[in-house]
Amino acid sequence: MSEQEPEQRVNELRGPAPEERPRPTGRRNSQGMRIDPEVEAEPRSRRTAISALVENEPGVLAKASGLVSRRQFNIESLTVGTTTNPETSRITLVIEEPEPGIRQVEKQLEKLLPVISVQELGDSAIQRELVILKVHGDEPDKVQAVTEMYDGTVLDAGPRTISIEITGGEGKIDDAIDAFQQFGIRELARTGQTAIARGDVWTTDVEEERYERMHESWRTTTTTTNDD
Amino acid sequence: MSKQASTTIDDEESDPDVELPVENGASSVIRALEGAGVETCFGVQGGAIMPVYDALYDSSIRHVTMAHEQGAAHAADAFGIVAGEPGVCLATSGPGATNLVTGLADADMDSDPVLALTGQVATASVGNDAFQETDTTGVTRPITKTNYFATDADTVGDTVAEAFALSGTGRPGPTVVDLPKDVTNAGTDREPGPPRTPDTYDPQYEADDEAVEQAVRSLERAEKPVILAGGGVIKGEASDALRAFATEYGIPVVTTMPALGSFPEDHELAMEMAGMHGTGYANMAITHCDTMLAVGCRFDDRLTGGIETFAPDAEVLHADIDPAEISKNIEADVALIGDAGTVLEQLDAEMTRAPDAPEWREQCTTWKAEYPMDYAAPEERPLRPEFAVEAMDEATPDDAIVTTGVGQHQMWACQYWTYRHPRTWVSSHGLGTMGYGLPAAIGAKVAKPDTEVVCFEGDGSFLMTCQELAVAVRENLDITVAVLNNSSVGMVRQWQDAFFEGRHSASQYPWVPAFDKLAEAFGAQGFSVHEYDEVVETVEAAIAHDGPSVIDFHIDPESNVYPMVPSGGDNGQFALSEDQL
Numbered sequence: 001m002s003e004q005e006p007e008q009r010v011n012e013l014r015g016p017a018p019e020e021r022p023r024p025t026g027r028r029n030s031q032g033m034r035i036d037p038e039v040e041a042e043p044r045s046r047r048t049a050i051s052a053l054v055e056n057e058p059g060v061l062a063k064a065s066g067l068v069s070r071r072q073f074n075i076e077s078l079t080v081g082t083t084t085n086p087e088t089s090r091i092t093l094v095i096e097e098p099e100p101g102i103r104q105v106e107k108q109l110e111k112l113l114p115v116i117s118v119q120e121l122g123d124s125a126i127q128r129e130l131v132i133l134k135v136h137g138d139e140p141d142k143v144q145a146v147t148e149m150y151d152g153t154v155l156d157a158g159p160r161t162i163s164i165e166i167t168g169g170e171g172k173i174d175d176a177i178d179a180f181q182q183f184g185i186r187e188l189a190r191t192g193q194t195a196i197a198r199g200d201v202w203t204t205d206v207e208e209e210r211y212e213r214m215h216e217s218w219r220t221t222t223t224t225t226n227d228d
Numbered sequence: 229m230s231k232q233a234s235t236t237i238d239d240e241e242s243d244p245d246v247e248l249p250v251e252n253g254a255s256s257v258i259r260a261l262e263g264a265g266v267e268t269c270f271g272v273q274g275g276a277i278m279p280v281y282d283a284l285y286d287s288s289i290r291h292v293t294m295a296h297e298q299g300a301a302h303a304a305d306a307f308g309i310v311a312g313e314p315g316v317c318l319a320t321s322g323p324g325a326t327n328l329v330t331g332l333a334d335a336d337m338d339s340d341p342v343l344a345l346t347g348q349v350a351t352a353s354v355g356n357d358a359f360q361e362t363d364t365t366g367v368t369r370p371i372t373k374t375n376y377f378a379t380d381a382d383t384v385g386d387t388v389a390e391a392f393a394l395s396g397t398g399r400p401g402p403t404v405v406d407l408p409k410d411v412t413n414a415g416t417d418r419e420p421g422p423p424r425t426p427d428t429y430d431p432q433y434e435a436d437d438e439a440v441e442q443a444v445r446s447l448e449r450a451e452k453p454v455i456l457a458g459g460g461v462i463k464g465e466a467s468d469a470l471r472a473f474a475t476e477y478g479i480p481v482v483t484t485m486p487a488l489g490s491f492p493e494d495h496e497l498a499m500e501m502a503g504m505h506g507t508g509y510a511n512m513a514i515t516h517c518d519t520m521l522a523v524g525c526r527f528d529d530r531l532t533g534g535i536e537t538f539a540p541d542a543e544v545l546h547a548d549i550d551p552a553e554i555s556k557n558i559e560a561d562v563a564l565i566g567d568a569g570t571v572l573e574q575l576d577a578e579m580t581r582a583p584d585a586p587e588w589r590e591q592c593t594t595w596k597a598e599y600p601m602d603y604a605a606p607e608e609r610p611l612r613p614e615f616a617v618e619a620m621d622e623a624t625p626d627d628a629i630v631t632t633g634v635g636q637h638q639m640w641a642c643q644y645w646t647y648r649h650p651r652t653w654v655s656s657h658g659l660g661t662m663g664y665g666l667p668a669a670i671g672a673k674v675a676k677p678d679t680e681v682v683c684f685e686g687d688g689s690f691l692m693t694c695q696e697l698a699v700a701v702r703e704n705l706d707i708t709v710a711v712l713n714n715s716s717v718g719m720v721r722q723w724q725d726a727f728f729e730g731r732h733s734a735s736q737y738p739w740v741p742a743f744d745k746l747a748e749a750f751g752a753q754g755f756s757v758h759e760y761d762e763v764v765e766t767v768e769a770a771i772a773h774d775g776p777s778v779i780d781f782h783i784d785p786e787s788n789v790y791p792m793v794p795s796g797g798d799n800g801q802f803a804l805s806e807d808q809l
Contacts, residue, residue, distance in 0.1 A: 012602070012603065012604050012805075013508070013599070013600075013601070013602065013603075013790050013791060013804040013805065014598075014599070014600060014602065014804070015508055015598045015599035015600075015804055016598065017804070017808060018800075018801040018802070018803065018808055021512070021800060021801070022516070023800060023801075024515060024516055024540045024541045024800070025540075025541065026540035026541040027536050027537070027540050028535055028536050028537075028538060028540055028558070028559070029535075029536070030535060030536070031535075031559060032527075032535050032538070032555070032557055032558035032559045033559040034540065034541075034542075034543075034559070034561075055428075058377075059365065059369075059377075062366070062369065063369060066369055066370055067370075070370050100555055100559065103555065104552065104555075104556060107551050107552035107554075108552050110551070110552070111550070111552050113374045113394075113426070113428065113429065116428060
């Protein structure tokens with residue numbers, strides 16, 4: 001039937017053709033924001049850490065990481081560990097996204113049932129990462145000197161390799177790795193960043209209340225014990 | 229569905245006759261369903277789910293055995309759409325669970341409430357690649373609202389009750405409880421509690437006052453306002469509120485595909501469906517508006533076309549119960565996080581005057597006249613599908629429920645049927661699952677046995693799940709299936725004509741069965757229509773038939789779906805024919 005005069009398509013919807021129709025003046029950018037055509041600019045990506053307090057249940061990390069990966073967010077690092085309360089863990093995500101993407105990561109994380117609270121950490125947050133690198137041991141003195149420069153610790157020194165631990169902000173870790181390149185880095189393991197709010201600010205918004213509650217129940221139990 | 233009713237259901241509602249003591253995990257699962265008010269479920273038996281089916285044997289819950297688990301998931305999904313409460317489906321482990329996957333993904337994309345209970349191999353065998361084992365929670369994680377792996381017979385009933393409550397509360401969606409055989413077999417006498425969402429799940433129903441005020445000021449000064457109604461209007465039972473609001477303030481209403489029926493299409497303010505195959509006037513209205521009140525929609529790309537050209541002049545006021553939908557695809561100028569009905573009432577309370585938009589309403593009326601949804605049906609040409617859709621609409625009451633598969637027939641069913649009531653349109657929107665129509669018709673008919681149910685299918689789509697006819701016959705469900713048969717996967721063929729130089733790679737189906745004969749083989753009534761003068765008579769006979777019937781409409785194979793906005797295109801530049809693409 002494909003041979004049967006294909007130009008004879010039966011569609012006779014009426015109305016002005018596309019080029020005869022009025023067109024609106026505005027435009028949106030790829031994030032769906034209305035833009036002024038005069039000052040057109042795509043929002044720039046920025047690198048930031050997001051902290052999520054989560055229930056310590058099986059699968060929570062898979063849920064968080066699966067969400068991030070399937071929505072194609074550009075994830076730089078992801079770390080997880082328990083908090084003072086054994087029932088909760090903290091996940092720290094470092095992402096590089098334009099502003100709307102960052103807001104989406106927060107909101108999508110908040111949607112996950114085991115996620116208690118999510119907060120983007122500002123520039124003032126304390127952020128640290130740990131790297132263990134293993135270099136060739138031909139020049140132990142020089143390795144020692146570079147290690148000291150970066151406040152590192154030698155974990156293991158053998159005739160052929162030296163293993164060093166460095167802790168610090170992301171920039172410092174990057175610099176240290178560069179500095180150790182001269183000795184030939186055989187292997188390297190980075191943890192990814194973990195972070196916490198600076199000073200007396202709570203990292204996510206529910207933590208104060210949760211802390212007070214835990215502290216209260218701890219006080220009650222100790223008092224009872226003392227009375228006995 | 230009221231928020232409270234979906235969260236907690238009174239114990240008194242369950243029938244005292246069915247209250248046998250809980251003996252094991254499986255009977256606790258069934259008791260949880262009874263406690264949630266579940267009266268019907270859909271499923272297929274199998275090894276690992278046998279303990280649950282054994283407990284079901286003593287229950288008053290009706291079980292509809294489907295031909296395939298995909299059918300069970302779609303039937304439960306349609307039941308959920310029509311009934312407004314979670315539809316329940318059951319499957320065994322491994323292939324049973326994986327067969328549910330398409331249906332769960334479909335429900336997830338359309339935010340339909342579905343609770344799936346899957347059998348699982350015994351806990352000790354989990355992870356060992358045991359017979360009929362799959363990692364069901366792993367497989368379904370990205371396509372469910374949440375899922376559970378049951379570990380304890382004492383708590384499994386509570387888990388099922390919670391999964392039920394979560395599925396229907398807030399933004400609805402599918403939930404899964406994976407039930408290892410040892411857990412359902414293990415003894416327990418613990419009665420499950422009523423369906424209750426966990427404390428951590430706390431959707432916001434009322435929008436912030438400040439946002440409401442901002443939205444209202446924007447609407448009041450609008451000169452070209454539009455309401456974009458999404459599926460959330462139906463899910464939030466907000467159709468009446470929408471109608472009242474639009475009428476009170478004279479704002480034209482455009483709907484997304486899942487929102488068909490949320491606003492009566494014969495209303496003067498109705499602009500009908502927008503998007504890829506929406507009406508010309510709807511697409512003109514959303515493109516040229518200056519203020520858009522979007523309620524319960526997620527700005528799918530089939531609606532928006534290219535983001536850059538979507539309502540480019542409009543301030544977007546976005547109401548949604550899911551905060552993650554706000555500014556996901558289209559940046560919202562005002563975020564109204566809340567339940568559709570509540571937000572509309574809040575806006576109404578704050579409005580002091582209607583927008584001054586008589587010219588805009590007139591413009592919308594002009595567009596309706598300029599871009600009419602017309603077609604010619606000369607007797608000497610083959611049957612037009614639009615004619616068949618209209619004939620079915622004509623022959624059925626206003627509240628008839630329409631279900632569809634996916635393809636050209638689905639679009640004609642959107643365009644040429646007049647929807648007047650919420651929960652009368654049941655289709656696969658986000659996932660676009662071919663074969664959705666027939667199992668959905670079964671679910672819809674079970675949910676509303678006294679309502680006329682019509683299913684539109686294409687020949688390609690129908691072939692994917694036509695085995696469910698066996699179920700419709702066995703259960704004697706009075707549904708009418710209209711197959712718009714053009715011997716091809718028509719939508720693909722249409723795109724091949726438009727974008728692939730007419731190279732019909734694998735899209736033509738010259739080998740389709742005679743669907744009237746196929747229906748008869750299954751024990752249903754079969755009809756075949758080739759000519760215009762057979763249409764009305766056959767449709768009436770099929771509708772009148774007490775039981776499932778199938779009409780094989782041999783439609784014009786050259787018929788295509790227009791208007792059309794090519795993928796990623798500008799909604800205002802919709803094509804009225806292939807040469808405008």
